[in-house]
Amino acid sequence: MTTYVAPTRDMLFAMNELAGFAEIAALPGNEEVTPDLVEAILDEAARFATEVLAPINAQGDRQGCTCKDGHVTTADGFKAAYSKFVESGWNAMPGSPDFGGQGLPSLVSTAVLEMWKASNMAFSLCQMLTLGAVAAIAHHGSERDRQRYLPKMVSGEWTGTMNLTESQAGSDLSAVRTKAVPEGDHYRISGTKIFITWGEHDMAENIIHMVLARLPDAPEGTKGISLFVVPKFLVNDDGSLGPRNDLICASIEHKMGIHGSPTAVMAFGENEGAIGYLVGEANRGLGCMFTMMNHARLNVGLEGVAISERAYQQALGYARERIQSRPIGATSGGPVTIIHHPDVRRMLMDMKARIEAMRALAYFTAAQMDKAQSHPDAAERQKCQAMTDLLTPVVKGWCTENAVDITSTGIQVHGGVGFIEETGACQHMRDARITTIYEGTTGIQANDLIGRKVARDQGAAVHLLLGEMNATLVALEAAGDKDLRVIAGSLQGGTVALETATGWLLSIYERDPASAAAGAVPYLKLLGTVTGGWLMARAALVAAAKPATTESEFYRAKKVTARFYAEHVLPEVHAFRAAIVDGAGSVLALDESLF
Template sequence: MSTYIAPLRDMRFVMTELAGLGELSLLPGFEEVTPELAEAVLGEAAKLATEVLAPLNKPGDEQGARLAKDGVVAADGFATAYRQFVESGWSGLSGAPDFGGQGLPELLSAATVEMWNSSNMAFALCPLLTAGATEALRQHGSEELKGRYLPNLISGEWTGTMNLTEPQAGSDLAAVRTKAVPEGDHYRLYGQKIFITWGDHDMTGNVIHLVLARTPDAPEGVRGISLFVVPKFLLNADGSPGQRNDVHCVSLEHKLGIHASPTCVMSFGDQGGAIGYLVGQENKGLAHMFTMMNEARQKVGIQGLAVAERAYQQAREYAKERVQGRLAASKSGDAVAIIHHPDVRRMLMTMKSQIEAMRAFAYVMAADMDRAHRDPDAGERARRQARVDLLIPVLKAWCTELGVEIASMGVQVHGGMGYIEETGACQFLRDARIAPIYEGTTGIQAADFAGRKLASDQGAGMAELVAEMRQTALELKRSKDTQVESIGTALAAGVQALDDATAWMLHALATELDAALAGSVDYLMLTGYVCGGWQMGRAALSASKKSAANEDPDFHRAKLATARFYADKVLPKANALLEAIRSGASSGSSLPIEQF
């Protein structure tokens, strides 16, 4: 297995040239975010990822987490690594300064999230869920709850979880049955939750659960769900962990991948009731939880990018080392490394170009999140937030679907050795497979994207996005660089396909909902490919100028070649998806259920 090396040059390029890191320093609260600070953050994160987390990835996969008498025990080395992670301040990187966080931009945090997940996805899931719990509490918790829990969550001294799913209630949260009975200043919870990532472990002194439950008089359906904080250990008067609460992990799931990340079945109230505290208002729990859900979806999208990058690095190094076969055009007849073979180069370029498009899309969205929170102009904050709300389902689903595809292609580059666990290629595919499922499957993301986000403003947000993309395509086509110009032509075709698909989808949403939903995943993926093409087009404009100025010419020529490959070989998928969308639901709905 090759060593993980953070792709710092591309990260820097995307952050500065596409995401506007320099402009973020002009926003209130970000005045100290200098290029030097960003460089220091990236460099130190890369060291931790490469030297501490990556070496634990394969052993953690082989050993896994285990359930002992007193709770879940993390894989060997994880607790020490987590302590180093916390002591270095990574948990509070973008956390609220009022509660001990560093308050750095989400853009910087996104780059570190990529590194953590590339080097060790199972480990990275723990701080990922904590960040979501922190944000939900910050936005909806009472001042008392925030004061008692946020400082230790932001510092990483404690970790957080999200407890939604129950055996009878997967994505259908209307079927949640966990009960919350009021008792003085708290509630007692009774029920069971499944699929709880890092629901229990021995790496910290407390685990803080955010739990969806129903109060006795709650209305039926999602309108009757409330959100509660349920700590593993109740807090003493001084805020330290005290008596054990009535919440326990009763079993661990045996999974395809992420073996070192404990996926817990959690039982609440087996011995008198788990004490919990209401977050926000009764019966508003689902809305409050979606704060956490959106935070998690953004980071899971980056997770798809991260595992893809790791699979690409493994495949690239193997292709450089594996000598096999001869080139048809070679006069010497000597065997060559497989990276010289045209089909292997095709696979590696397919992986590389899509990874760079995913990274650009994810980082630009992270910067939009920063502007949505910090821009002094209220109108601009609202515009950026609307863009984030529209595209988070695309980021989550498109990047995770590509993560699986790219990890699978990494196995293919290895040939038969890719199917052998010793090479490490298998693990990336096994780990990546969960990402399009949790935090809402691709189908759920697509229904949200088309049925809610697109429909909510009748396509106004998408029309604004399309207009920006068209402007970029026009700039590309005006370039004197023929390579850049051709990228503009391809992008213009992709944007037109997206515009046409949007018009079809809006009509179908109003007239034939089943057809709209049947085409929603294709519509989401089309949007992802075009958004990726848009960012690769912007990257090509910048790289062309820098290459002409002889600034790091090798890197910028490679960026241009990768952008051109994406435009030629990946972006045409948009028109194919448009035709699939236009076919409607008839072929899928015409077959009787008995014939499936």
């Protein structure tokens, strides 16, 4: 099993050259975010990931968590690692300075979070959920709740959770039945929530649950759901821990992967009712929850990048060591390491090219989010918000769908030993498999994309993006470079496919939403593949423009990888286009009984 080494050079390339770090650093409030500081942070984080989190990843998988009488015990080493994580300030790093965080831009924290997710995905989920809960309280909580919970949640002394799902309410949260009955300044919550990530554990002294529930007089459907903060231990006015709240972990799930992360069934109010406090307005809880979910969706997309990188490093390490067979065509000489065999190279290039495109997309989107928040120009903020909204479901859906394939390829590179658990390649695929499901399945992301992000603005955001791509096409053609010309040809095919599919979607969305929905996932993949191709093309442009004396090998690799993407990955768009534009009828034609 290879260890994880954070690809800081590649991360900096994506940040600086593709996501526009300089622009982010120039935003008001980011005066202290210098390139030196960022490099220092990435180096420190890289060391923490390699030295503390990566070494306990496999045992987290092997041991999993255990639940006894409502107490959940994590795998050996997790509790100690979490203490170090908190002490070193890593939990606070992305948080607001108002509550003890470092207030770094999303672009920077995204690179750091990628390291946690790559080195130990199960572990990283605890911080991710806490960050989501922090965002919800910070944006929608009362001043009292902010002061009461946020400092300790930002630091990581307390962790947070998102309690959405019930057995009858998964993708459809309108079916939530958990009850909240008013009682003085608080509510009594009762109901059972499932799939609660890090819902109970032994790493922190308190756990702050964000819970969706219904008031007694709430209207039916999504407009009758409210958000509550429900701490495991009640918190006294002086900030000390009060009595245990009426909530308990009933059991934890036996999952395919992320064994190190407890997935809890949470029972609220089995006795007198759990005490909870309303967050935001009554019946507006879903909107508040979306504050958490959009962030979480980007982060799960980033998980796709991270676990793919981890699988790539594992496969690459094996391919460089494993000796088997002579080079193809050779009739004498000894066997060589398998990285010399064309099909192994093809698999590694496929992993590498997709990962670089995915990372570029995730970082680009994080930078859009930073600008949407802090850019001095209102029009620019609006444009960047539209881009963030458009790309969030794509980062989530496309990067995670890719991750399932890439981690599977990682096993394949190993041959037979890849299927043996001790090798470590299986865990990455098993861990990756959840990413296309939680925080909204790929299908849910795709419906959000075609509805709220494409049809609602009549394709304006997509055409904004297409405009950027066309500018890149002009630059590629103007460069007079053979590789760039090939890349331009492929990207051009991609933009045409995207325009065609978008036009078709807009033409049909209102009058035939089922046909539009039949092509939603292919559309999400099409948009991801083309946008990834655009960013790879920009990487090639940057590389081609560098003087031959500057890190020439690094930039040569960037060009080759972009060309690989253009020749092997981008051509997939034509099948997506066909599925969207031609294929709705055959999706919908069959009677249920004929399946």
